[in-house]
Amino acid sequence: MIPKEYLQQIFQEYHFFLTSEQALSFDQYAGLLTEWNEKINLTSILEPKEICIKHFLDSVLLLDAVGEMGKETLIDVGTGAGFPSVPCKIIRPELKVTLLDSLQKRIHFLSVLSNELGQDNHCVHGRAEELGKKAEYREQFDFATARAVAHLRELSEYCLPFVKTGGCFAALKGYEIEEELEESKKAIKVLGGEIQEVRRYSLPEGNKRAIVVIKKISQTPTKYPRNAGKMRKQPIV
Structure with missing residues (x-):
């Protein structure tokens, strides 16, 4: 399905050295993504090299941004087709x-x-603003991540309630992030977070990305997360 040698080459350029088994897992992933995309809308990116860059490499850069992740717990909020966490778990x-x-x-x-790749992922159907208030999910994770088009202010309200104090939320965003960061500073502070770092990357073929790493320094107030309507009508500014 995907050119595995090309995948290994571009990963190596970013210091990810794939085994043949890992390359095969990415190939299986691409095949299932393409097959299932005919039944449900998972992605508009289906060209094999674009899958390698815009889905797989883009996802695993999370590991570079947050450092070595071992047996930590990671929740991927609004994960869609499994990006970025399933590629990270392959690594x-x-x-x-x-x-x-x-x-x-x-x-x-x-x-x-998850079954096809031999991953023991916990797949949960639900809304982040509801599960973020439940004891079995609230502040239970070392890391939260999201690769979504929502504003960082709202993403932080969805994701930070899941993170333990001392953990972090990493948001995969577009390269030009300065204005959004400025607009999100108050919300991040109110929700118990602190911007730790912004990592910027240039990917093959001119694609550019940023990963915003937010440290959870205190508990999120119990009133958060609110529902989507309140977030929209009454943003934390």
Whole structure:
């Protein structure tokens, strides 16, 4: 499905050295993604080299941004087709991953994908603003991540409630992030976070990305997260 030698080459350029088994797992992933995309809308990116760059490499850069992840717990909020956490688990199989999405069809895909790749992921159907208030999920994770188009201010409200004090939330965003960071500073502070670092990357073929790493320094107030309507009408500014 994907050119495995090309995948290994571009990963190596970013200091990820894939075994043949890992390259095969990425190939299986691409095949399932393409197959299931005919049934449900998972991605508009289907060209093999673009999958390698814009889905797989883009995802594993999370590991570079947050450092060596071992047996930590990671929740991927609004994960869609499993990005970025499933590629990260191919590289770091000891990660304990929870995949959260609001669409049942995507959760079914993620369950099949996890089984095919031999990953013991916990696939959860639900809304972040609801599960973030439940004791079994609230402040139970070392890391949260999201690769979403939502504003960082709202993403932080969805994700920081899941993170333990001392953990972090890493948001995969576009390269030009300065204005959004400025608009999100108050919300991040109110929610118990602190911007630790912004990592910027240039990917092959001119693609550019940024990863915002937010440290959880105190507990999130119990009123958060609010529902999407309140976030939109009453942003934390």
